Amino acid sequence: MAVTLKQAAKIGSYVIVQKLRGRKKYPLTLMLEPLFRCNLACSGCGKIQHPVEVLRKHLTPQECFAAVDECGAPVVAIPGGEPLLHPQIDEIVRGLIARKKFVYLCTNAIRLEQSLDKFTPSEYFSFSVHLDGLKPAHDHAVAREGIFDVAVKAIKAAKARGFRVTTNTTIFNDAKPEEVQAFFDYATEELGVDGMMISPGYPYEKAPDQEHFLHAEQTRALFREIFAPYTAKKKKWNFNASPLFLDFLVGKKDYECTPWGMPSYSLFGWQKPCYLLGEGYAKSYQELLDETDWSAYGRKSGNPKCSDCMVHCGFEPTAAEDSMKLSNVFAAMTSVIGRN
Numbered sequence: 001m002a003v004t005l006k007q008a009a010k011i012g013s014y015v016i017v018q019k020l021r022g023r024k025k026y027p028l029t030l031m032l033e034p035l036f037r038c039n040l041a042c043s044g045c046g047k048i049q050h051p052v053e054v055l056r057k058h059l060t061p062q063e064c065f066a067a068v069d070e071c072g073a074p075v076v077a078i079p080g081g082e083p084l085l086h087p088q089i090d091e092i093v094r095g096l097i098a099r100k101k102f103v104y105l106c107t108n109a110i111r112l113e114q115s116l117d118k119f120t121p122s123e124y125f126s127f128s129v130h131l132d133g134l135k136p137a138h139d140h141a142v143a144r145e146g147i148f149d150v151a152v153k154a155i156k157a158a159k160a161r162g163f164r165v166t167t168n169t170t171i172f173n174d175a176k177p178e179e180v181q182a183f184f185d186y187a188t189e190e191l192g193v194d195g196m197m198i199s200p201g202y203p204y205e206k207a208p209d210q211e212h213f214l215h216a217e218q219t220r221a222l223f224r225e226i227f228a229p230y231t232a233k234k235k236k237w238n239f240n241a242s243p244l245f246l247d248f249l250v251g252k253k254d255y256e257c258t259p260w261g262m263p264s265y266s267l268f269g270w271q272k273p274c275y276l277l278g279e280g281y282a283k284s285y286q287e288l289l290d291e292t293d294w295s296a297y298g299r300k301s302g303n304p305k306c307s308d309c310m311v312h313c314g315f316e317p318t319a320a321e322d323s324m325k326l327s328n329v330f331a332a333m334t335s336v337i338g339r340n
Contacts, residue, residue: 002195002240004123007102014074015324025260025289027073028317031275033266034059034092038082040108042142047081057267061091067265068096071285077104084111090118097124104128106168112154116161126164126194129155133183155191166195166240173218177225184237195240199312202276215308220251245319249310257298260289261317273297275313277305
């Protein structure tokens with residue numbers, strides 16, 4: 001399964017504790033960005049558009065640990081930039097595992113195979129490899145030929161060494177459902193990945209390509225086509241997402257964004273209001289909660305920057321909280337049993 005029973009139990013108990021304490025805003029996953037530097041220049045990403053002096057910097061392990069301890073989220077995702085370019089990334093991962101955090105190190109896999117000796121397989125640790133489809137689609141998305149083959153080779157090497165490996169796929173408006181389905185088959189049957197995370201693209205303000213991001217209705221229609229074999233129980237794809245988030249993508253659920261559920265911490269501090277919109281920074285997670293005007297964001301706010309967003313980091317926390325309702329727990333269990 002994409003999420004281990006241990007991780008599911010820990011997150012479930014964590015959510016229950018937050019509810020018992022009366023907390024309405026709490027983090028589920030910390031998006032920890034130790035650097036913005038990358039060895040690719042993907043057209044749909046705005047992270048490497050920072051000035052050179054910023055790209056040369058990175059967070060220290062101590063700064064990373066302080067943010068994780070302050071936030072308290074049970075899961076830590078490490079995006080970038082490319083985290084494997086960080087000279088102390090292995091120390092950071094070890095420190096997070098020692099804190100019993102479930103760690104997903106997001107990577108384009110260019111340096112993955114040569115970096116495997118730095119890490120030890122653990123039930124708390126997964127490599128999350130960026131793959132935007134099969135070879136033609138992925139190499140086009142990352143603007144470099146041959147990267148798909150490099151990533152596939154690295155995934156196989158990591159799996160052979162006993163590491164958990166998931167994939168992270170962004171879908172744009174030129175995606176062909178049958179090609180995405182073929183990718184899911186390949187990742188599941190040939191690569192044997194431990195889960196697939198999928199999300200519609202969001203138009204980063206600094207992203208070079210602004211033409212291929214999805215609008216909300218496009219997202220629902222496209223994902224209904226993509227998931228048709230899965231919905232009909234003809235495919236047993238293993239997604240690293242809650243079933244309710246998948247329902248949201250196809251329009252069966254209507255959620256509001258809960259951006260505090262996946263806060264982003266980087267060189268600049270705690271990003272307001274979320275991982276995707278850069279509208280200032282807070283000095284602490286509590287300051288992020290207290291001083292951000294949350295009513296100005298989300299689809300119901302009327303903010304045009306939020307109107308078409310259906311991205312995983314904004315809506316998975318909403319789906320996760322909704323899944324804790326008893327009726328939804330039963331429905332999710334029934335769905336999983338029906339697929340097996």
